[in-house]
Amino acid sequence: MTFVGRRVLVVEDEFLVSLLTIDVLESVGCEIVGPASRIAEATQLAQSELLDAAVLDVNVGGELIWPVAEELQRRGAPFLFLSATNQLTVFPPPFAAVPRLNKPMEKNLLLRHLSAMWGAVNKQQHNKHDQDAARRAGNPPA
Amino acid sequence: MIIQVTEAAQFSEKMLAMNEALLLGSLRQHELTDAAELLNLQLREEITERKKVEAALRESEERFRVLFELGPVAIYSCNASGVILEFNKRAAELWGRAPAVGDADERFCGSFKLVRPDGSFLPHELSPIAEVISGKISTALDAEVLIERPDGSRVTVIAKFRPLKNKRGEITGSINCFYDITERKQAEERRQFLMNELAHRGKNLLAVIQAIVSRSLSGTRPIAESRDLLMRRIQALARCQSALMTEGFEGASMAEIIHLEFEAFSEQVEAVGPDMKLNPRVAQTFALVVHELATNATKYGALSRPEGRVAIHWSIEGAGAVARFKFQWQERGGPPVVPPAHQGFGRAVLEKAAAQDFSAIPRIRFAPEGVSYEIDAPLSVVIADSGGGQFMIEAQQRPQLRMS
Numbered sequence: 347m348t349f350v351g352r353r354v355l356v357v358e359d360e361f362l363v364s365l366l367t368i369d370v371l372e373s374v375g376c377e378i379v380g381p382a383s384r385i386a387e388a389t390q391l392a393q394s395e396l397l398d399a400a401v402l403d404v405n406v407g408g409e410l411i412w413p414v415a416e417e418l419q420r421r422g423a424p425f426l427f428l429s430a431t432n433q434l435t436v437f438p439p440p441f442a443a444v445p446r447l448n449k450p451m452e453k454n455l456l457l458r459h460l461s462a463m464w465g466a467v468n469k470q471q472h473n474k475h476d477q478d479a480a481r482r483a484g485n486p487p488a
Numbered sequence: 489m490i491i492q493v494t495e496a497a498q499f500s501e502k503m504l505a506m507n508e509a510l511l512l513g514s515l516r517q518h519e520l521t522d523a524a525e526l527l528n529l530q531l532r533e534e535i536t537e538r539k540k541v542e543a544a545l546r547e548s549e550e551r552f553r554v555l556f557e558l559g560p561v562a563i564y565s566c567n568a569s570g571v572i573l574e575f576n577k578r579a580a581e582l583w584g585r586a587p588a589v590g591d592a593d594e595r596f597c598g599s600f601k602l603v604r605p606d607g608s609f610l611p612h613e614l615s616p617i618a619e620v621i622s623g624k625i626s627t628a629l630d631a632e633v634l635i636e637r638p639d640g641s642r643v644t645v646i647a648k649f650r651p652l653k654n655k656r657g658e659i660t661g662s663i664n665c666f667y668d669i670t671e672r673k674q675a676e677e678r679r680q681f682l683m684n685e686l687a688h689r690g691k692n693l694l695a696v697i698q699a700i701v702s703r704s705l706s707g708t709r710p711i712a713e714s715r716d717l718l719m720r721r722i723q724a725l726a727r728c729q730s731a732l733m734t735e736g737f738e739g740a741s742m743a744e745i746i747h748l749e750f751e752a753f754s755e756q757v758e759a760v761g762p763d764m765k766l767n768p769r770v771a772q773t774f775a776l777v778v779h780e781l782a783t784n785a786t787k788y789g790a791l792s793r794p795e796g797r798v799a800i801h802w803s804i805e806g807a808g809a810v811a812r813f814k815f816q817w818q819e820r821g822g823p824p825v826v827p828p829a830h831q832g833f834g835r836a837v838l839e840k841a842a843a844q845d846f847s848a849i850p851r852i853r854f855a856p857e858g859v860s861y862e863i864d865a866p867l868s869v870v871i872a873d874s875g876g877g878q879f880m881i882e883a884q885q886r887p888q889l890r891m892s
Contacts, residue, residue, distance in 0.1 A: 359769070360695075360696070360769060360844075360845065361773070361840055361841040361844040361845055362695075362699045362700070362841055363692065363695045364844075365836065365841075366695065366698050415870045446539040449694070450691065450694040468489045481523075
């Protein structure tokens, strides 16, 4: 499984925290989309960017990540949660099976999860990405 | 003589009989008087006793009346159909209203509205008290209910209801008590909030340290220098933590962050601005921004020479939703500035971290006469949540901090 050239959306409201995620992902050759520090910005990126995966903080500047996760799920892009939230955070049913990683982040765990997600992504979803790319090329977002 | 004798004997007999009768009469009268006196005495005792009992009863009634009115517990009573017969002052206070006593439309509870702990509306006819009166449940002890007052405010109460029964065991009404636990509830919520906040901040802080370590140890710097940089950065974070601790983790005082960073340079640094509280997220970034500026100034800028000066100014401009927070850093009297060639962690903090966490584009200038740095951010983004508006007024009235 290669990480090189994989486009990963990073959503994190604290820049210094996102810095580490970015460092880890860039060290294995991923391309970073974002980092987005607001839900509106992240949703826009989730709608318009070609994405292989996303690493999502749960509480983003006081707002919850769910609209972004919904958009990613709709597009078939795999994602995981990386947050400092505790057991009290209620994850909506559609995201119950999404991997949850705790802060501070463990590099190998993050990479293993991404790798597993990409292993599970089938041809069909790759096609979907191609379609997305085609749609984007013909109909660029405003 | 027989006659005489007879007469004498008869006379004597009659005398005796009369004497006896007289004696008996006197005795009877004596008995009667005694009996009457005894009765009188008993009656008097009984009356005294009854008066005592009545007085005791009255006293007890008064005591209970005072208790009823004075006690911190709300009390009211209902008849068999739930109509309110009586309620005390505390009940009216907690209900936020005084129901009409005996009104058939005011049954079971004098409150405006009842709400279940889960937030759903609880009709009076379905409340625990209604179930006690209907005999559905025998008593309701420690039921938690929310009372919504006519003004919309809410109080959480614990209620106890007990039915009153006649000799045949039929329910004739109920006695109901409830007391306010709103403050306890709020304290519990506050504690929960603080625990969560501390756990969250703790994890985030470790994540930030992770990033700082990772960035400080990368590149080609000698290890001793990297270690020094790293230690200082962690100390800057620690200073921010103590500033946050002072304010109960609700925010950190701007002046305190600056003061702690420049303790060693009080001769060369002048800081002027209103005291204000930054929210925890911004405070951490701000502490690092100030630290990176100081580190740079100490190594290459104004603080590398005794005659060098740093002027720090911050202000709140405008009011309400459009109010802005402005921060300025100006170095003077240092060696001629040479713009740095590479982008290290310090630059990332000064440019990107500040941009992201302050929702502003910071301006950093490497003019030959001295480095300058400016942030112009929405006040709402940087200021601590609690009483932000109030704080702004306060911020303008308070004396300015000067370090020189």
